[in-house]
Amino acid sequence: MSSPTGSTALSVTQINKQAGDLLGQVFGMVEVVGEISEHKRAASGHHYFALKDDRSQLRCAFFRGNAQRCAHPLREGEEVVATGRLGIYTERGAYQLIVQSIAPAGEGRLAAEFERLKQRLLTEGMFAPEHKRATPALPRHIAVISSDTGAAIHDVRVTLARRFPLARVTLFPVRVQGSESAGELREAVSQLTGDVFDVALIVRGGGSLSDLWSFNDETLVRALYDCPVPVISGVGHETDTTLCDLVADRRAATPTGAAELATPITTSDMRQQVRRWADLGRMRWQGRLQAESQRLDGLTRRLDRGGPVEQLRFGRYRLAALNSPLRHGIERRVAHGRERAHGLRRRLEGAHPRRRLEGLREQLVGPASRLHRSLAAVTAVERERITTFSRRLLVSRERLIPRWRARLDVARLDPRDFERRLNAERTRLAGLSRQLEALGPRQVQQRGYALIETRGERRGDGSGVLIKRAAEVERLGGATGRLPLTIRFVDGDVAVEWTRPPPSQSSSSA
Incomplete structure (x- = not known):
């Protein structure tokens, strides 16, 4: 509706939406510390509660998607840190915080204390x-x-x-x-x-x-x-x-x-080390035995050359008595090791995957042949079914063509009736065009508003990218620190350039 002065008034919904957008732009992402109260979980999975301190409270909405990603459950009376954006619930005009994440309030203080102690002790x-x-x-x-x-x-x-x-x-x-x-x-x-x-x-x-x-x-x-x-x-x-x-x-x-x-x-490592030491001792003992055998052979030769026959015979008996038990013991150990190796080889061959694969392959031969025969039978039946259906379609086509040709001859339009319909649609199109022009951006610009577009990035129609949020300026120009812009008024365009403000400033400047 219009006021007596000619300006266009805003509806309640429009003013609530614009106020909510302004709150989000001014404050951005905020963190609020408070105690949870009046917590309610809706059937849709959304959570509604209030954050309060000793003097005031703030209504909060925690929607299902963000609540499912939150690992910390909401508890009545617990002090938490809620992160989100401020906005206005349009239907009621209520000021609230749209929560994105929640964490216990104590964790943040403990993390800061941890870093402080860590840096001091590190120093x-x-x-x-x-x-x-x-x-x-x-x-x-x-x-x-x-x-x-x-x-x-x-x-x-x-x-x-x-x-x-x-x-x-x-x-x-x-x-x-x-x-x-x-x-x-x-x-x-x-x-x-x-x-x-x-x-x-x-x-x-x-x-x-x-x-x-x-x-x-x-x-x-x-x-x-x-x-x-x-x-x-x-x-x-x-x-x-x-x-x-x-x-x-x-x-x-x-x-x-x-x-x-x-x-x-581990004890397993120690057992392996003991086995290595035993093998090393066995090898050294065998080497020493061979050396002693050679030494005995040398003594025998010395006895042959210079000693009595009885002493030589006695030495040979003693050598045989020492050598025979040792040889028999070694032979028994070797035979036992061979028998154990044969047993392990037989067990390994019995458990080899090749034998199991052969058994499974034999089990699959029967089902494979049955499946092949079933597929052949199904293919033959479907081929016969398709042939029968094709013949039916040809017969139906021959029957329906004369019938639909007669219907088309009856349904031909009268030129005068077609002209009346065309005029009515033209009148309807003209009305829709007037409505579209009344709701277009140019009418909004005549009321004192302006459009802001970029001059660097272009869309398919040659115009720049329309800026709707202050955060979009920081996102598009954040890499270079500058962004060329065009302000479109109803009577012309003005070229400006946004540059990143120094750290001491709190808002963007053009």
Whole structure:
């Protein structure tokens, strides 16, 4: 409608939409800290609630798509940090925050405190590589600092028993979460002595930053730095990092990984080494036996040349007595080894995949032939069906052509009736053209508005890209810091150029 002065008034919907767009442009993406209240989940999956503090509140809408990607559940009365854009609900004219993500309020403060402690301890050199100590290859006594319940200590015990059961394991049970956890961890570290333990593990399962905060305690970190025993840290999962991980001599991604680092040589490795030593001893003994045999042969020759016949006969008997059991023993070992090798070869041939493939191939011959015969029969039936259908189509075509030719002769249009319809459509087209011109952008420009287009990028019709949001100027000109623009008024165009403002300015300038 028009006012007495001739200006065009805005509807309620238009003013609400423009106000919502203005809020989004002015504030952009914002983070709001508050307590969740009046939380409601609609049947569509959208969440509606209010963020409040001790003096005011802000209505929020958390739509289903963003809510499904949020790992943190919404709890009534919990303090959170909501990230989103400000807008106006058009139907009610209500001011609200369109939430995109939600995180617990405490996590942000803990992350900042973690970075502060990390930088200060890093400056002191507590994480320097030259202070890292090597862990023993064969630990005799392993200390484990962890909770006596849960999956972490179970995984460590199972891994140590499997890899190196010869090592003695002592558990220092502590709480790994809560206000008293850091003190118990420090007390356990203070009990580690180098004359009793060879290596120490400090482990726990994964969790949030607040759950793992006890392992970021500064006094605990300094106690680990001064610990006389090499320490391996296995706190959390692979993505979790604590100050204990950084100060420890070695860091593992999981508690199981820490147990593996503490036992680099397993009992299986030791068995293989013993076998290698036995083979080496056997080879040396055989070499020494051959040398002694040659030496006996030399003594025999010396007896032949200069000793009595009885002494020579006695020496030969003694040599035979020493040589015969050894030869028989070697022959028995060789025969036993051959029999074992033959048995293993027979087992290997019986379990060879080729035999199983041959059996499976024989099982597939029958179904394949049946499938081939079925396909041939189905193909023949379908071919006969297509032939019959083609004949029917030809017969139907011959019947329908005369009938439709007669209908077309009856349905020919009268020229005068066609002229009347054409005039009516022309009148309707003229009315639609007048409506389109009234709703076009030129009528809007005559009311005092202008269009902003780019001068560098062109569309298919030769015009520039229309700018609808301030963020589009920053996106198109962000790479070079400048963007040529054209402001189109109703009576002409004005060429301008946007340049990136200095850091001290808060808004774009043309």
